[in-house]
Amino acid sequence: MPKPPTADRRPPSADRLPPFLAACYRQPTPYTPVWFMRQAGRYMPEYRALRERYGLLELMREPDLAAQVTLLPLRLGVDALILFADILLPLEALGLTLHFLPGKGPVLEPRLTPDRVETLPLVDVHEALGFVFETVRRVRLEAPQTPLIGFAGAPFTVASYAIEGGSSRHYIETKGWMYHHPQAWDALMKRLVRVTLDYLKAQIDAGAQAVQIFDSWAGALSPGDYARYVKPHVQALLRGLQATGVPRIYFSTGTAGLLPLFQDLDAEVIGVDWRVPLGAAWEAVGRHHAIQGNLDPVALLAPREVLARQVDAVLAEARGQAGHIFNLGHGVLPETDPDQVAFVVEYVHERSSPLSADG
């Protein structure tokens, strides 16, 4: 397997890391680095043009196309790229079929049931998901100067799709597993951690210089349930990545009430949504973590002066301390004007630079 450029795989002590990677390690940076969740997506005309010709899964499974999409946000001036893929791809490797229905989101068939955990196939991620690693290699060759973030879903969030058969409002079936079938739940979490570890390690081997774990729906859980049924498995996943030497970002939404439980997670960076002040979130998770966030994605639809005010508010919460990575609190919405996204990149860089008059 061709090895990627290794220049950016230096240990945290090395200097001259790109700003995004330096910020992951809470090292000072010349400006606050910026990237956006779903920065390559439906809000971009170039992406929509590709989607007119290819299905969503087709775009992800064809490395040439997936790399092309991953690279699109370069023109916006972002400080990191993120692999174009989906957190549900590994479920296909576990024998579920994934569709995306217009207006309904992902659908997984058949729904996973407790009796089937032990019969899930043992997955060779290279065989089942090799196209993802090939995409990573191509992106690194095309944009060797820009850090590339790999990613995967966290075990709870991925399991919720498999168990509910898609998105969910109340997570009745998923919580039902926890409450009624705690052993099957534990077995499922362990299986997902193992597959996800293989999957992320292979992304890192292919050249990913950081990884983000999306626990997007952890906010559905009470702190007690999170601590009992979910956190041990998140921690196992994070610890399993320790030896790779790349920074780990743990992202979730709706978790303002869970943040103190993230204090001892082995992640360099905690990503938070816009429903909590960034400063309070940083205090709650502990200053030993870097923090990522947290502009409301809807703010990108606001008039320029309102948008600027909201960006300023996020930067003010971060107080210019080393270890802030600017991002949205969740993905860019399809309704967004790309010019607004480019404006935020430029504005954050300018306002956070020491050369800025009042930055």
Add this chain to the structure above:
Amino acid sequence: MPKPPTADRRPPSADRLPPFLAACYRQPTPYTPVWFMRQAGRYMPEYRALRERYGLLELMREPDLAAQVTLLPLRLGVDALILFADILLPLEALGLTLHFLPGKGPVLEPRLTPDRVETLPLVDVHEALGFVFETVRRVRLEAPQTPLIGFAGAPFTVASYAIEGGSSRHYIETKGWMYHHPQAWDALMKRLVRVTLDYLKAQIDAGAQAVQIFDSWAGALSPGDYARYVKPHVQALLRGLQATGVPRIYFSTGTAGLLPLFQDLDAEVIGVDWRVPLGAAWEAVGRHHAIQGNLDPVALLAPREVLARQVDAVLAEARGQAGHIFNLGHGVLPETDPDQVAFVVEYVHERSSPLSADG
């Protein structure tokens, strides 16, 4: 207009208040009072039998039926009743048409637009919503011993339905109003506060002994947007109710990151969801408020021992301090077994009584 029994309308200093009302004023109670949001609803066979014969809006608009539904949870042993109605009823009085579509929830037509705010009709709530007040009177006559909670939607949450035309995921149109049409937003909020004040005062005149303001979707907002566009109007509504002398409950979900902003709200009680530890929530809103919550509604679907453990966890967070009203973090789910609900009432009463061995 017939006046209700006034025995329970005594000022907070009076003793022998029913436990629910005493807890609203943070007075000691012989046990922790309990009620449930949506305690009269689809999970009850009696309710489903009525729904086979009547439409949802029909049940609400016919005082005999609405009172009958309101009273159903008496058999569960709850410490308070809540009016059977919907937060969207006042929007009909403002000229919007409300439907409930199976599986889709409420639909409002036509969607409210900024240019129409000034042309909204001036509403006489007695004319438009008299059936609600008649329901309140009948419930008080039927169950004079059990406190009755009236309610209304908070201006942001009600506006979001009117502007989006129903439920929403991202609140793009609603936030768009705030950002692009701040004056029309302000005018709409003021109009909704005025109508809601009239509506709640008439419920109180008819006999409601407490009121809950449902700001169910406030959790979609960043702290900055909540403080700027929403909180002043919530506070105006709460202050407008001051002279009525009944306790005010301000309820929201997904607002763990907003709780410090609730400290100075003029509400006797703050209701919180299950996504935050009750003790931390109480600290965040301040001990001068009573606190209501916060069992995960899905816990009612758990095996009895898991349910008991989760109830214990909520009670442990409250530490037996005066001013805790036990409730769910949101409404009872239709999938719930009524026996589980009755169990929680009995269990909370028993575990929180000083006579309990380890309560």
